Amino acid sequence: MATELEAQGADVKGGNTSVEFDEVNMARSGDGQRFDVVVVGAGLSGLAAAGRLVERRAATVVLEARERVGGRTLTKDIAGHAVDLGGQFLGPGQDRVRDLARELGVPTARVHCTGRKVLWLGGRRSEYCGRTPKVGLLALLELAWTIRRFDRLAALVPTDRPWDAPNAAEWDGVSLERWLDKQLWTRRAKAVFQIAAQAMYAAEARELSFLYFLFSLRAGAGFERNAGIEGGAQQEFLVGGAQQLSVGLARRLPGVVRLGEPVEAIEQTEDEVVVHSHAHTYRAGRAIIGLAPGLCERIRFTPELTPARRQLQRRMFTGSVVKCIVAYKTPFWRDDGYSGEAVADDGLVRIVFDDCTGDGDKAALLAFIPGDAARKASCLTPEARRQAIIDDLVRLFGERAARPSDYVEYDWIRDPWSVGCYVGLHPPGVLSTVGTALRAPCGRVHFAGSETATRWPGFMDGALESGERAAAEVLEAMRS
Amino acid sequence: MATELEAQGADVKGGNTSVEFDEVNMARSGDGQRFDVVVVGAGLSGLAAAGRLVERRAATVVLEARERVGGRTLTKDIAGHAVDLGGQFLGPGQDRVRDLARELGVPTARVHCTGRKVLWLGGRRSEYCGRTPKVGLLALLELAWTIRRFDRLAALVPTDRPWDAPNAAEWDGVSLERWLDKQLWTRRAKAVFQIAAQAMYAAEARELSFLYFLFSLRAGAGFERNAGIEGGAQQEFLVGGAQQLSVGLARRLPGVVRLGEPVEAIEQTEDEVVVHSHAHTYRAGRAIIGLAPGLCERIRFTPELTPARRQLQRRMFTGSVVKCIVAYKTPFWRDDGYSGEAVADDGLVRIVFDDCTGDGDKAALLAFIPGDAARKASCLTPEARRQAIIDDLVRLFGERAARPSDYVEYDWIRDPWSVGCYVGLHPPGVLSTVGTALRAPCGRVHFAGSETATRWPGFMDGALESGERAAAEVLEAMRS
Numbered sequence: 019m020a021t022e023l024e025a026q027g028a029d030v031k032g033g034n035t036s037v038e039f040d041e042v043n044m045a046r047s048g049d050g051q052r053f054d055v056v057v058v059g060a061g062l063s064g065l066a067a068a069g070r071l072v073e074r075r076a077a078t079v080v081l082e083a084r085e086r087v088g089g090r091t092l093t094k095d096i097a098g099h100a101v102d103l104g105g106q107f108l109g110p111g112q113d114r115v116r117d118l119a120r121e122l123g124v125p126t127a128r129v130h131c132t133g134r135k136v137l138w139l140g141g142r143r144s145e146y147c148g149r150t151p152k153v154g155l156l157a158l159l160e161l162a163w164t165i166r167r168f169d170r171l172a173a174l175v176p177t178d179r180p181w182d183a184p185n186a187a188e189w190d191g192v193s194l195e196r197w198l199d200k201q202l203w204t205r206r207a208k209a210v211f212q213i214a215a216q217a218m219y220a221a222e223a224r225e226l227s228f229l230y231f232l233f234s235l236r237a238g239a240g241f242e243r244n245a246g247i248e249g250g251a252q253q254e255f256l257v258g259g260a261q262q263l264s265v266g267l268a269r270r271l272p273g274v275v276r277l278g279e280p281v282e283a284i285e286q287t288e289d290e291v292v293v294h295s296h297a298h299t300y301r302a303g304r305a306i307i308g309l310a311p312g313l314c315e316r317i318r319f320t321p322e323l324t325p326a327r328r329q330l331q332r333r334m335f336t337g338s339v340v341k342c343i344v345a346y347k348t349p350f351w352r353d354d355g356y357s358g359e360a361v362a363d364d365g366l367v368r369i370v371f372d373d374c375t376g377d378g379d380k381a382a383l384l385a386f387i388p389g390d391a392a393r394k395a396s397c398l399t400p401e402a403r404r405q406a407i408i409d410d411l412v413r414l415f416g417e418r419a420a421r422p423s424d425y426v427e428y429d430w431i432r433d434p435w436s437v438g439c440y441v442g443l444h445p446p447g448v449l450s451t452v453g454t455a456l457r458a459p460c461g462r463v464h465f466a467g468s469e470t471a472t473r474w475p476g477f478m479d480g481a482l483e484s485g486e487r488a489a490a491e492v493l494e495a496m497r498s
Numbered sequence: 499m500a501t502e503l504e505a506q507g508a509d510v511k512g513g514n515t516s517v518e519f520d521e522v523n524m525a526r527s528g529d530g531q532r533f534d535v536v537v538v539g540a541g542l543s544g545l546a547a548a549g550r551l552v553e554r555r556a557a558t559v560v561l562e563a564r565e566r567v568g569g570r571t572l573t574k575d576i577a578g579h580a581v582d583l584g585g586q587f588l589g590p591g592q593d594r595v596r597d598l599a600r601e602l603g604v605p606t607a608r609v610h611c612t613g614r615k616v617l618w619l620g621g622r623r624s625e626y627c628g629r630t631p632k633v634g635l636l637a638l639l640e641l642a643w644t645i646r647r648f649d650r651l652a653a654l655v656p657t658d659r660p661w662d663a664p665n666a667a668e669w670d671g672v673s674l675e676r677w678l679d680k681q682l683w684t685r686r687a688k689a690v691f692q693i694a695a696q697a698m699y700a701a702e703a704r705e706l707s708f709l710y711f712l713f714s715l716r717a718g719a720g721f722e723r724n725a726g727i728e729g730g731a732q733q734e735f736l737v738g739g740a741q742q743l744s745v746g747l748a749r750r751l752p753g754v755v756r757l758g759e760p761v762e763a764i765e766q767t768e769d770e771v772v773v774h775s776h777a778h779t780y781r782a783g784r785a786i787i788g789l790a791p792g793l794c795e796r797i798r799f800t801p802e803l804t805p806a807r808r809q810l811q812r813r814m815f816t817g818s819v820v821k822c823i824v825a826y827k828t829p830f831w832r833d834d835g836y837s838g839e840a841v842a843d844d845g846l847v848r849i850v851f852d853d854c855t856g857d858g859d860k861a862a863l864l865a866f867i868p869g870d871a872a873r874k875a876s877c878l879t880p881e882a883r884r885q886a887i888i889d890d891l892v893r894l895f896g897e898r899a900a901r902p903s904d905y906v907e908y909d910w911i912r913d914p915w916s917v918g919c920y921v922g923l924h925p926p927g928v929l930s931t932v933g934t935a936l937r938a939p940c941g942r943v944h945f946a947g948s949e950t951a952t953r954w955p956g957f958m959d960g961a962l963e964s965g966e967r968a969a970a971e972v973l974e975a976m977r978s
Contacts, residue, residue, distance in 0.1 A: 187675070187704060188676065188679065190673075190704065191672065191673040191675050191676030191679065191704050192671065192672050192673070192676050192926075193670075193671040193672070193926050193927050195667070195671050195927075196668065196671025196672050196926075199668065199671065222927075222931060224667060224670065224671050224926075224927045224930060224931060225927040225928075225931055226927070312812060315795070322912060324876075324877060325818065325872070325873040325876040325877065325911045325912070326873050328911070328917070329815065329818070329873070332792060332812075332815055332816075332917075333813070333815045333925065335809065335812055335813045336812075338805065338809065390931070392805070393805040393806050393809070393932070396804075396805040397804060397805065431805045431808070432802060432805070437808070437812075445813065445925040445926060445927050445928065446672075446673050446676075446704075446925060446926040446927065447673050447675075447702075447704045447705040447706070447925050447926065448705075448925065450704060451702060451704065451705055451870070452873070
């Protein structure tokens with residue numbers, strides 16, 4: 019009991035936020051003032067929406083619960099090395115996030131992925147080069163065949179209305195794991211896809227609707243590119259940290275973003291919305307909610323949102339992840355011929371990436387603890403968790419992993435404002451039942467958030483798309 | 499938009515609550531006073547827990563958000579006829595609820611079920627006698643065979659830990675609908691089970707985990723008795739209304755139950771819990787939460803509940819139901835040789851029961867609008883909804899159903915404190931992932947609620963069991 023409570027009290031450790039946005043002109047004169055639009059949430063989707071609205075001269079205010087912008091992106095300083103404890107990667111086809119980085123002068127760099135990779139499967143360690151893990155010929159054939167099959171099925175899912183896919187009811191009636199159980203012959207191919215689900219969604223394959231899985235592949239770039247580094251969605255990172263994007267967007271909006279203002283209630287009438295934060299009241303023509311659907315449940319709406327929307331909010335769930343950056347004096351794994359990539363089917367650490375700075379000056383490994391492992395890790399004491407994570411790295415990369423020079427972790431399960439990461443996910447039976455409520459406005463309330471994107475949902479790119487789309491909806495409504 | 503907002507503003511219509519509990523000795527002296535136990539929620543589970551605690555001389559307070567006791571039981575008066583807008587029925591094997599009714603002097607009566615029954619399937623109306631609907635020989639054989647198979651599989655599910663069933667992962671990876679799709683040959687047998695799921699859970703078969711479905715059969719009395727009237731869980735009702743049970747329990751606890759006190763936050767330390775309602779603070783040794791798991795998400799816990807518990811709360815969902823009582827001058831259907839029972843696979847009204855008083859003096863039909871139909875009905879204007887429901891009754895029972903003498907409905911989807919009915923349900927992938935958190939105390943916080951019962955979960959009987967079990971846990975902890 020004592021240990022559990024102590025563990026629960028554990029919080030993020032490590033350096034300070036390395037990129038900051040300070041409010042300017044924050045007269046907090048909200049009460050009484052009337053806006054065109056109130057945006058809830060200063061993550062990428064809310065800030066992208068606000069940017070579009072302000073460009074079109076709409077009087078806009080962004081209310082953010084946290085004392086920082088960036089939502090599920092969070093950059094910290096660890097001994098002069100900016101590391102991302104939240105969203106981090108981008109890849110080919112993600113033009114929105116790439117364009118924004120270019121505009122803001124944030125350089126990108128390639129994730130290091132040359133060298134041997136480590137696979138821990140069924141209690142045995144092996145190494146491999148290229149894309150194909152050492153799982154035996156049958157499993158390899160099955161992996162290749164299944165990946166082609168995923169992409170062929172995903173091609174049938176319309177990205178703007180996955181519930182209209184030809185087999186939507188069938189695919190939404192089964193979890194990804196159950197589908198794998200029925201379709202796959204080899205234990206090892208199944209294990210690889212289960213780790214892939216953990217890496218891609220921070221959830222177990224048994225938690226995910228197969229229809230949602232196909233939708234996310236279709237709305238991204240297919241299985242291999244969604245899951246991969248080289249040529250895939252994890253190909254690059256933002257030098258200096260992904261939170262810079264939100265900070266850059268917010269700096270373009272002087273006086274617009276108000277931090278430390280969690281929205282508690284939204285009333286709407288025929289003519290306006292009235293948004294109540296802890297301390298202030300904001301009146302506006304429309305509202306845009308830039309939150310994961312599940313988080314909208316915290317806001318008291320009057321009149322209530324539609325039953326379908328409420329149920330969507332209550333049934334989507336957010337992934338579970340603890341993200342750790344373990345710094346070393348040198349990138350010893352590179353010296354040993356490893357890329358720094360590893361996957362494991364047991365222990366806490368399931369996925370490892372190289373997380374050195376672009377020039378390799380600062381050395382670190384990035385360890386993901388997803389799904390069941392995250393729920394378990396979250397209940398350990400900070401000391402026990404750290405030790406278990408470092409032990410896992412040792413079994414993957416050898417004894418030199420035992421002596422990190424620094425360690426920083428973030429438990430997104432316990433983050434009070436995200437309550438999970440990476441994104442809101444669909445269990446079976448939700449997308450085909452109340453999925454139509456995902457993007458549908460409820461009166462004067464519009465919905466952004468990466469979960470609502472039709473291209474790269476669940477990625478930073480999707481967050482930007484969703485904000486732009488919500489802003490366009492509102493601008494269109496204001497015209498009519 | 500205007501119509502939608504008006505519809506959203508719709509509220510319960512009909513008479514006043516016919517059974518009432520008034521607070522006595524409500525000095526509201528909570529601040530500072532220390533209790534042994536704070537119970538959250540004055541539904542059957544919370545009141546049953548409080549009853550046990552007070553018997554054992556534990557200083558107990560029950561905090562209830564509503565201005566009434568009874569939770570998901572709600573009895574209203576419609577022209578001198580007490581009708582249940584919430585939980586209503588009991589049957590053989592439900593000894594706890596039967597004993598309580600006897601103790602409180604609340605008589606039970608049989609639900610009328612003699613006469614022809616009406617089936618609306620695939621756009622065609624038919625009538626049948628006995629238990630077997632007219633669905634053709636093949637479908638009948640398949641119905642009988644599948645019911646036996648359900649019960650055989652359910653027998654493998656341990657009621658206190660369904661996640662340990664031999665095929666738990668497989669069964670939890672698939673929805674009930676998907677299982678039916680794969681296993682059944684006849685369209686009509688499948689349709690019958692889909693209506694059964696709507697009737698039994700107020701949800702669609704595609705929303706439910708097959709493992710949860712089997713668990714609920716096992717923890718009840720098997721498919722036919724869980725779903726049935728005669729010999730089943732809908733065999734009897736409480737004359738004068740089910741809310742009388744809660745009112746009776748509350749009257750035994752003078753000064754203990756405090757209405758209009760929604761609990762907003764619970765802090766716990768090594769030594770105590772501090773429970774904050776809107777206006778007051780209560781200190782106690784332990785807390786018992788007598789709410790559906792999903793509703794616990796509204797309470798801010800410090801330190802937070804375990805990750806598994808949080809995720810369970812966020813992923814279980816509550817059924818969707820609008821319950822209507824349509825009163826007539828005479829029970830015309832009985833005169834026409836009908837029992838009053840009907841099932842339909844389209845329209846709003848999916849299940850109809852006779853709802854006359856025991857002596858047939860007051861005549862009424864009870865219409866359930868579950869699942870998708872409830873979500874649809876909830877968005878109609880009150881006038882349009884009433885008309886659609888009466889039209890459905892006309893197509894089932896003829897023109898005489900067109901002229902009710904009274905009409906009362908309750909939309910549980912929009913109930914602010916239950917946000918759905920009958921109970922919290924499991925989508926695929928939850929019970930096998932975080933199910934162990936269902937009943938596990940988090941420090942000094944214990945969980946009651948019908949969802950946590952091992953016998954008759956989802957029924958009033960299960961609510962009583964859960965309250966008694968939680969009280970026993972707390973009494974045991976207080977001793978040690």
